[in-house]
Amino acid sequence: MSGKILILTGDAAEVLEVYYPYYRMLEEGYETDIAAPQKKILNTVCHDFVDDWATYTEKPAHRLAANIAFADVDPSAYAGIIIPGGRAPEFIRNDADLPRIIRHFLEEDKPVGVICHGAQVFLALKDNTLFQGRTITGYNASRLEVESLGATYAEETLHVDGNIISGHAWPDLPGFTREFLRAIRRSEGASAQAAGSSSSSIG
Numbered sequence: 025m026s027g028k029i030l031i032l033t034g035d036a037a038e039v040l041e042v043y044y045p046y047y048r049m050l051e052e053g054y055e056t057d058i059a060a061p062q063k064k065i066l067n068t069v070c071h072d073f074v075d076d077w078a079t080y081t082e083k084p085a086h087r088l089a090a091n092i093a094f095a096d097v098d099p100s101a102y103a104g105i106i107i108p109g110g111r112a113p114e115f116i117r118n119d120a121d122l123p124r125i126i127r128h129f130l131e132e133d134k135p136v137g138v139i140c141h142g143a144q145v146f147l148a149l150k151d152n153t154l155f156q157g158r159t160i161t162g163y164n165a166s167r168l169e170v171e172s173l174g175a176t177y178a179e180e181t182l183h184v185d186g187n188i189i190s191g192h193a194w195p196d197l198p199g200f201t202r203e204f205l206r207a208i209r210r211s212e213g214a215s216a217q218a219a220g221s222s223s224s225s226i227g
Contacts, residue, residue: 027103027212028055032094032125032145035060038110039068039085040194041139045106048201054208059097060090061119069110071194079165082111094121099128104208109140109163109193117148130154130187135207138162139191139200144169159183161190187211 029049033042042058049056060066070085094116099105105126107113116122127149129136138146143162146155152174160170161178170177181192182199189207191200 027208028057028101029208030097030099030102030105030125031056031058032105032107032116032122033058033060033066033090033110034112034116035067036111036115037066037068037088037108038071038140038194040070040197041108041110041142042068042088043086044194044197045108045137045201045204048205049106052205054103057092057097057102058088058090059092059094059125061094061116063090063093063096066090071110094119094125097121097125099125102129102134103211104135104137104204105129106137106204107139107142107145109142111141113141113144117145119148123148123150127151127154133187135187135189135204135211137189137191137200137204137207139196140193141166143173143190146173158188159185160188161192163193 031046046056066088068085068088070083071080074081122145140163143160143166147169155173155175159176159178161180161183162170167177181196183190184203187207189200189203
């Protein structure tokens with residue numbers, strides 16, 4: 025494994041959208057950091073769907089340690105980033121260090137996994153050129169945010185557009201995480217091939 029994975033989140037993150045990818049990355053052998061505006065114990069929430077509600081319900085869920093603050097993140101140390109949903113994206117996008125972190129992964133074409141309301145954080149970049157011509161999905165309540173980026177909102181619940189892997193909500197986590205890991209492995213393979221070519225040319 026040539027790199028670490030960064031999960032970018034905060035209080036009120038959707039519990040499954042943090043824990044599921046976190047444990048899957050660890051299971052695959054990737055060192056994984058959970059970053060939040062402050063290094064602290066986070067409070068996650070459980071979002072569920074009820075037939076007679078027009079939107080989702082919310083309950084407190086498991087607590088989770090964020091082991092690094094946004095200000096201390098060196099994005100070049102990570103092979104890819106995952107941005108869970110829940111209500112965390114609506115306030116972590118106001119953190120002054122968040123844009124530089126996300127911009128690195130987009131500009132370096134590293135895998136970016138974003139699910140549910142996670143796409144809301146992209147609005148913090150204020151530069152929509154990185155999203156023009158891209159297609160992103162997310163929870164239907166985030167459609168306006170996706171379109172305001174200049175991107176096309178995908179109706180399907182899982183979409184892969186180059187280095188951006190996006191999912192609709194926690195029921196889509198198996199496919200979302202599978203595609204993110206595929207993107208990480210492709211990126212690792214490309215890096216290894218480039219390193220080999222460089223060594224050959226030097227020799």
